[in-house]
Structure formats: structure tokens, C-alpha cells
Amino acid sequence: MADIAVTLADKRGTLPADDKLGFGKIFTDHMFVMDYETGKGWFDARIVPYGDFDISPAAMVLHYGQAIFEGMKAFRTEDNRIVVYRPVDHLKRFNNSADILSIPQMDVDLLHAGLNKLIEIDKDWVPQSLGTSLYIRPFVISVDPFVGVKVADEYKLLIILSPVGAYYASGFKPVKIKVEEHFVRAVKGGLGEAKTPANYAASLKASEEAQKEGYTQVLWLDALEQKYIEEVGTMNIFFKIDDEIITPELNGSILNGITRRSVIQVAQDWGLKVTERRISIDEVYAVHAEGRLQEVFGSGTAAVISPVGELSWKGKNIVINNNQTGATSQKLFDYITSIQQGRVADKFGWIGEVTKI
Numbered sequence: 209m210a211d212i213a214v215t216l217a218d219k220r221g222t223l224p225a226d227d228k229l230g231f232g233k234i235f236t237d238h239m240f241v242m243d244y245e246t247g248k249g250w251f252d253a254r255i256v257p258y259g260d261f262d263i264s265p266a267a268m269v270l271h272y273g274q275a276i277f278e279g280m281k282a283f284r285t286e287d288n289r290i291v292v293y294r295p296v297d298h299l300k301r302f303n304n305s306a307d308i309l310s311i312p313q314m315d316v317d318l319l320h321a322g323l324n325k326l327i328e329i330d331k332d333w334v335p336q337s338l339g340t341s342l343y344i345r346p347f348v349i350s351v352d353p354f355v356g357v358k359v360a361d362e363y364k365l366l367i368i369l370s371p372v373g374a375y376y377a378s379g380f381k382p383v384k385i386k387v388e389e390h391f392v393r394a395v396k397g398g399l400g401e402a403k404t405p406a407n408y409a410a411s412l413k414a415s416e417e418a419q420k421e422g423y424t425q426v427l428w429l430d431a432l433e434q435k436y437i438e439e440v441g442t443m444n445i446f447f448k449i450d451d452e453i454i455t456p457e458l459n460g461s462i463l464n465g466i467t468r469r470s471v472i473q474v475a476q477d478w479g480l481k482v483t484e485r486r487i488s489i490d491e492v493y494a495v496h497a498e499g500r501l502q503e504v505f506g507s508g509t510a511a512v513i514s515p516v517g518e519l520s521w522k523g524k525n526i527v528i529n530n531n532q533t534g535a536t537s538q539k540l541f542d543y544i545t546s547i548q549q550g551r552v553a554d555k556f557g558w559i560g561e562v563t564k565i
């Protein structure tokens with residue numbers, strides 16, 4: 209495996225108090241960087257002081273958006289170990305996104321080693337109190353100075369780290385969601401299964417309008433018929449109906465969430481029936497009318513579990529579980545976060561250890 213050169217920062221910053229962290233605003237002292245050129249492959253894996261870097265105004269990513277990213281978390285356990293949640297699964301998905309965007313494949317072992325080394329160097333930035341974590345953002349951008357559409361020949365890969373506060377500082381609060389009837393997020397055969405900036409750009413207008421109308425986020429329906437449920441905001445979505453857990457099946461336009469996988473595996477392990485299938489918004493409203501819709505929740509790295517308390521579709525609102533967090537949502541949140549923070553045994557082998565301090 210290629211060596212990872214390290215250049216340490218002259219000055220180190222300090223981790224703010226846990227209640228001042230927020231999300232995605234504070235960055236650590238170092239970052240991992242690697243370059244790619246056609247004919248040469250990925251080269252020059254290195255850890256350098258965190259900071260701005262130069263790219264050409266003609267860099268292709270600025271014009272055509274050929275880029276991908278990941279989002280995962282590291283935690284400091286009560287016994288002071290630093291662990292990463294499902295790092296290899298995230299890095300494999302990074303390569304899947306790369307494939308979809310015609311970006312060259314990366315060496316997962318090298319990235320994993322680089323990530324662990326980076327976290328170890330910046331270990332003082334990993335917060336400890338309940339709910340806090342170190343958010344990890346790997347990304348690749350195309351950097352050839354070229355104005356013209358083609359697959360790029362030069363890329364830059366970076367991993368940056370950001371200590372983040374507890375998502376639910378004052379406990380769970382079920383969110384109010386608008387079922388989107390006009391805009392769509394992704395189409396089959398498009399980029400929906402990739403973590404790529406384009407999908408987020410495509411979601412902004414709908415989110416902005418929903419927020420103006422008093423909703424937290426939108427629930428996306430399929431692009432063709434606007435009938436089948438895809439995702440909620442930037443999370444996967446689950447329904448509990450007649451004690452069965454149902455989530456839309458992966459179809460190419462839905463992001464293959466790692467938290468989604470965790471939820472499915474844990475729920476099955478608890479003996480719950482879990483089904484991945486198409487589910488229409490009509491069905492959700494119908495089972496709600498019959499009193500059979502018990503819970504709705506989103507899943508994603510940032511929030512882990514996000515209970516949905518209210519849905520609005522074509523001007524008709526439904527309230528789920530009296531706008532209270534459901535028992536299964538709460539139990540999944542408690543259990544998955546306990547694995548992440550090393551409070552219960554890692555029976556699924558999801559924890560990657562960085563270092564014991």
C-alpha cells in the first residue's frame with residue numbers, strides 16, 4: 209500500500225464546548241488529500257494542514273459538477289476509544305458513487321488507512337458527550353482546467369473532519385413533512401443512487417418552498433408517476449403498518465443508505481417483519497384512514513432516526529401516532545446510537561476502531 213506522507217500543522221485549534229458545536233461549521237486541523245491523473249492513477253496520498261487550496265477557474269467540477277461525496281461519523285466511547293461507524297461500507301458506497309459519475313475507482317484499504325491516520329492525528333477533536341460525534345466528509349472533484357463536457361482526466365480527493373453537536377439536543381421532535389407533488393429528486397437511470405452534489409442542487413427549490421410553507425422537509429415521490437414513495441429529504445424512509453416495517457425497495461433512484469441497512473438488520477434481528485417493496489402514497493393514506501399506520505420515520509447518518517409526526521399531500525394532512533415518537537423509532541435510535549458509542553456489544557461487526565488513547 210502506498211505510503212501516506214504527513215505534514216503537521218504548526219498551530220492547533222481547540223475543540224469548542226459540546227453545546228457550541230452545531231453541525232458542519234467547525235473543521236479540524238488536518239485533512240487527507242490524494243490526486244489522480246489519467247495514465248498515472250491515484251497518487252500522492254497525504255495528510256496536510258486543513259486549509260484552502262487552489263483550483264483553476266476552469267476546473268471542470270465548477271462547470272459540469274462531476275463530483276461525489278460521503279458522510280459518516282466517528283465517536284469517542286465512554287472508555288475513550290475512537291471508533292468509526294461502518295467505515296468500509298461507506299467507502300465501498302463511495303466507489304459505487306464514483307462508478308455512477310465515471311470517476312476512477314479508489315483503493316478502499318488505502319482510504320480506510322488514511323482516514324484512521326487522519327482521525328488519530330486529530331483525535332482531540334472528537335467530542336465525547338452523548339449525541340456528539342466527528343462527522344467525516346470524503347469527496348472527489350474533477351479539476352482539469354477545461355471548459356467542455358467530457359469525463360475528466362484529473363481529480364482531487366479530500367477527507368475533511370467536523371466535530372458536530374447532538375442532533376436532538378432537547379429530545380426527539382417528530383417533523384412535519386410535505387409530500388412533494390411538483391418537483392422530483394431523481395429518476396431511474398439517473399443519479400439518485402449516487403451521493404453527488406447534483407442531487408442536492410436538484411432538491412433545493414422544493415425544500416425551500418416546503419420550508420416557507422412551514423414544513424421541515426419534503427417526501428419525494430417517484431419521478432414517473434409521482435405515486436410511489438422514494439425518500440424523505442436526504443433520508444431513507446420507513447413505515448410501520450400492522451407491526452410490519454416497510455421501506456421502499458432500492459430501484460436505482462433511491463440512495464442506498466447505510467443507516468437504512470442498519471435499521472433493516474436490527475429490526476429483523478429483533479424478530480420484526482421487514483419488507484422492502486414499492487409503497488404508494490395512496491396506500492399510506494389508506495392504511496392511516498383504517499388506523500393501521502403506526503409509525504413513520506426517516507433514517508440517515510446525521511439524525512440516525514427522525515420520526516415523522518405529520519404528512520401533507522394534496523392539501524390533506526394526516527397526523528401519525530398523535531405526533532409522538534413511536535416505540536420502534538425510539539428503540540431503533542437508542543440501540544443504533546448505543547452500538548455507535550460503544551455502550552452495547554457490536555454484534556453486527558459495524559465498528560471500526562481507530563485508536564485507544
Ligand SMILES: *Cc1c(COP(=O)(O)O)cnc(C)c1O
Nearest residue numbers: 442443444463465466467508509
Ligand atoms: C446520504 C443519504 C441518505 C442516507 O444515507 P446514510 O448512509 O444512512 O447516511 C439518504 N438519502 C440521500 C439522498 C442521501 O444523500
